[in-house]
Amino acid sequence: xxxxxxxxxxxxxxxxxQQLLSVGDxxxxxxxxxxxxxxxxxxxxxxxxxxxxxxxxxxxxGMLGADAIIFAAGSGGxxxxxxxxxxxxxxxxxxxxxxxxxxxxxxxxxxMLFTEDRNRWADPLKPLYVAKFYADDWLxxxxxxxxxxxxxxxxxxxxxxxxxxxxPLAVGSISRADVAAFMVxxxxxxxxxxxxxxxxxxxxxxxxxxxxx
Amino acid sequence: xxxxxxxxxxxxxxxxxQQLLSVGDxxxxxxxxxxxxxxxxxxxxxxxxxxxxxxxxxxxxGMLGADAIIFAAGSGGxxxxxxxxxxxxxxxxxxxxxxxxxxxxxxxxxxMLFTEDRNRWADPLKPLYVAKFYADDWLxxxxxxxxxxxxxxxxxxxxxxxxxxxxPLAVGSISRADVAAFMVxxxxxxxxxxxxxxxxxxxxxxxxxxxxx
Numbered sequence: 001x002x003x004x005x006x007x008x009x010x011x012x013x014x015x016x017x018q019q020l021l022s023v024g025d026x027x028x029x030x031x032x033x034x035x036x037x038x039x040x041x042x043x044x045x046x047x048x049x050x051x052x053x054x055x056x057x058x059x060x061x062g063m064l065g066a067d068a069i070i071f072a073a074g075s076g077g078x079x080x081x082x083x084x085x086x087x088x089x090x091x092x093x094x095x096x097x098x099x100x101x102x103x104x105x106x107x108x109x110x111x112m113l114f115t116e117d118r119n120r121w122a123d124p125l126k127p128l129y130v131a132k133f134y135a136d137d138w139l140x141x142x143x144x145x146x147x148x149x150x151x152x153x154x155x156x157x158x159x160x161x162x163x164x165x166x167x168p169l170a171v172g173s174i175s176r177a178d179v180a181a182f183m184v185x186x187x188x189x190x191x192x193x194x195x196x197x198x199x200x201x202x203x204x205x206x207x208x209x210x211x212x213x
Numbered sequence: 214x215x216x217x218x219x220x221x222x223x224x225x226x227x228x229x230x231q232q233l234l235s236v237g238d239x240x241x242x243x244x245x246x247x248x249x250x251x252x253x254x255x256x257x258x259x260x261x262x263x264x265x266x267x268x269x270x271x272x273x274x275g276m277l278g279a280d281a282i283i284f285a286a287g288s289g290g291x292x293x294x295x296x297x298x299x300x301x302x303x304x305x306x307x308x309x310x311x312x313x314x315x316x317x318x319x320x321x322x323x324x325m326l327f328t329e330d331r332n333r334w335a336d337p338l339k340p341l342y343v344a345k346f347y348a349d350d351w352l353x354x355x356x357x358x359x360x361x362x363x364x365x366x367x368x369x370x371x372x373x374x375x376x377x378x379x380x381p382l383a384v385g386s387i388s389r390a391d392v393a394a395f396m397v398x399x400x401x402x403x404x405x406x407x408x409x410x411x412x413x414x415x416x417x418x419x420x421x422x423x424x425x426x
Contacts, residue, residue, distance in 0.1 A: 055331060082340040085298055090343045094331075118268060118307075127295040130303045134347050141355065 003187065004066040004104075006030040006050060006095055007073030008040070012110055012155070015180035016070050017045065023184060028066060030073075052091030059098035068106035068187055069099050075128075088131035093138045099145060107145040108183050111136050113153045113171075113198055136196065148186045149196040152179045165202025166209050172200040182206050189213075216400065217279040217317075219243040219263060219308055220286030221253070225323055225368070228393035229283050230258065236397055241279060243286075265304030272311035281319035281400055282312050288341075301344035306351045312358060320358040321396050324349050326366045326384075326411055349409065361399045362409040365392045378415025379422050385413040395419050402426075 003020050007013035008029035017040075020027040029040040030050045037047045048062045052073060063069065071092060075083035092109070099107050112132050114120035121129040139147045153172045160177030182199055186192035189210040197213065216233050220226035221242035230253075233240040242253040243263045250260045261275045265286060276282065284305060288296035305322070312320050325345050327333035334342040352360045366385045373390030395412055399405035402423040410426065 082297070084295070085302075085340045085343045089298075089347065127298045130298045134302065134351075137355070138347075142350070 001067045001187070002026045002028060002065060003068045003070060004028045004030050004048060004063055006052075006069060006071045007110075009035050010072055010074060011157075012176050012179055013070075013072035015177050016072055016183055019180045019184040021045075023188075025184070025187075030062070052087050052094065054094075056094045056097035056101060059094055060101035063098055063102035063104050066102070066104050068108065069095065069104055070108045070110070070183055070187070071095055072110045072183075074110075084127045084131045088128060089135050092131075092135035093142075096139055096143050096145060100143060105144075105146050106187065107139065107143075107147050108187055109136065109139055109147060109149045110179070110183065111149050111151045111196075113151045113200075115151060116196075140194075140196070146193050148183075148192045148194075150179065150183050150186065151196065151198045153198075153200045155179065161201065162206060163201065163203050164206055164209055165200050165204055166197050166213070167200065167202075168198050170198075170200055174199055174201045178206075182209075185210055214280045214400065215239045215241065215278060216281045216283060216397075217241045217243050217261060217276055219265075219282060219284045220323075222248050223285055223287060224370075225389050225392055226283075226285035228390050229285055229396055232393045232397040234258075236401075238397070238400075243275070265300050265307065267307075269307045269310035269314060272307055273314035276311055276315035276317050279315070279317050281321065282308065282317055283321045283323070283396055283400070284308055285323045285396075287323075297340045297344045301341060302348050305344075305348035309352055309356050309358060313356060318357075318359050319400065320352065320356075320360050321400055322349065322352055322360060322362045323392070323396065324362050324364045324409075326364045326413075328364060329409075353407075353409070359406050361396075361405045361407075363392065363396050363399065363412055364410060365412045366414075368392065374414065375419060376414065376416050377419055377422055378413050378417055379410050379426070380413065380415075381411050383411075383413055387412055387414045391419075395422075398423055 009031045017027045028046045030048045033049045040047045050062045075087040115132040152174045156175045158175040185206045191213040222244045230240040241259045243261045246262045253260045263275050288300040328345040365387045371388040398419045404426040
C-alpha cells in the first residue's frame with residue numbers, strides 16, 4: 001500500500017515511515033517545503049513536499065496515487081504565531097479535503113487523548129485540544145473519508161513494546177514507537193475503520209486491541 | 214422578545230442592545246465577569262455575566278428564560294494569548310451548545326464576510342477567519358438551532374443609514390450601526406431563518422433585503 005505520511009520529519013511521523021517499511025508498505029515522506037530531505041533521499045524513500053498553509057486543491061496534487069494518508073503533522077505547540085489554528089486545525093482539515101479531492105479515501109489521524117471531553121482540557125495544552133477537537137470532529141462528521149482517529153496519552157520516547165490498551169477512562173502514557181506501530185496496524189485492520197481509539201501503553205498486543213474494537 | 218446579547222460591551226454588541234430597546238424588545242446585556250456593568254445598571258437593563266471560557270453547562274444557566282441569543286462577542290484579534298481559538302471558535306461553539314441545553318432555539322451570529330472562502334482569507338485576519346469559519350460551520354451543521362449568520366464587510370464607525378445590500382460577490386464596508394440594526398431585524402424576519410447573509414452598505418432598506426432572502 002502506498003501511504004503518504006504527512007509530518008514525516010516529526011517525532012511520530014518518522015517512526016511511522018519506519019514502521020510502514022518494516023511491514024512492507026510503501027511510504028511517501030510528506031514534509032514541509034523548507035525541511036531537509038537527505039535522510040529520505042539517501043534511503044531511496046519517496047518524498048512529497050506539502051505546504052499545509054496552501055489550499056486543499058494544491059495539497060491534493062501531492063496526494064495523487066496514494067492509497068492512504070497518515071496525518072502526523074503538528075505545529076509543535078507554536079501557538080504564538082497562530083500555527084495551532086493554521087496547522088493543527090485548518091491544515092488538518094485541508095488535508096482531509098485534499099484527500100477527498102485526490103480520491104484517497106483512507107485517512108489515519110494522530111490526535112490526543114480526551115480531545116472530545118472539555119473537562120479534561122488543561123493548560124498549557126488547551127489551545128491544542130481545541131484545534132484537535134474541531135479537526136477530529138470534521139473528520140467524523142464533515143467528510144466521507146474512511147477514518148481512524150488514534151488518541152494516544154502522553155507521548156514518551158521509550159522503546160516500543162508492542163503492548164497497548166484502549167480504555168476510554170484510563171489516563172497514562174505511551175511510547176511514540178507504539179503509537180506509530182498501532183497507526184500502521186490500524187491501516188490494515190478493517191475493524192479500525194470509522195473508529196476513534198484512545199491508546200495507552202498496556203499489556204495487550206496491538207493485534208488483539210484492533211481485533212476487539 | 215427577551216434577547217441575550219453576548220458581547221454587549223463590544224462595539225457591535227452595544228449597538229445591538231440599543232437597537233433591541235428601540236424596537237421594543239427586552240435586551241439582556243451579556244458581559245464578561247470582569248467587565249463594568251454600571252452603564253447597563255444605570256439604565257435598568259438586565260445584565261448577565263457570562264464567562265466564555267467556562268463549560269457549556271455553566272453558560273446555559275445564564276441563558277435560561279431568553280427567547281433568542283445574539284452572539285456579538287469577539288477576542289478583538291488577541292491571537293497572542295490564544296483567545297482566537299478559545300473565544301472566537303470554542304467560546305462561540307460553547308454558546309451554541311449552551312443555547313441548546315437551555316432550550317433557546319433562535320441564534321443570531323455575528324460573523325465576517327467571506328469566512329467560507331479560504332481564497333479570501335488574508336493576513337493579518339487569517340487566524341480570525343479560521344476561527345469564524347469553524348464556528349459558523351458548527352452552527353449550520355452541528356446544531357439544531359434556528360440560526361442566522363450575518364457576515365458583514367469591513368466594519369466602520371459611520372452613522373447608520375438603514376441602507377444595505379447582500380451581494381455574495383461584492384466587497385466593501387458597512388457601519389456597525391447598520392449591522393446591529395440588521396441583526397435585530399433578522400431576529401424578527403422568518404425569511405432570515407437558517408440563512409447565511411453577506412452584508413454591506415448599499416441602497417436597499419433592511420426590510421427589503423430581508424424580504425428577498
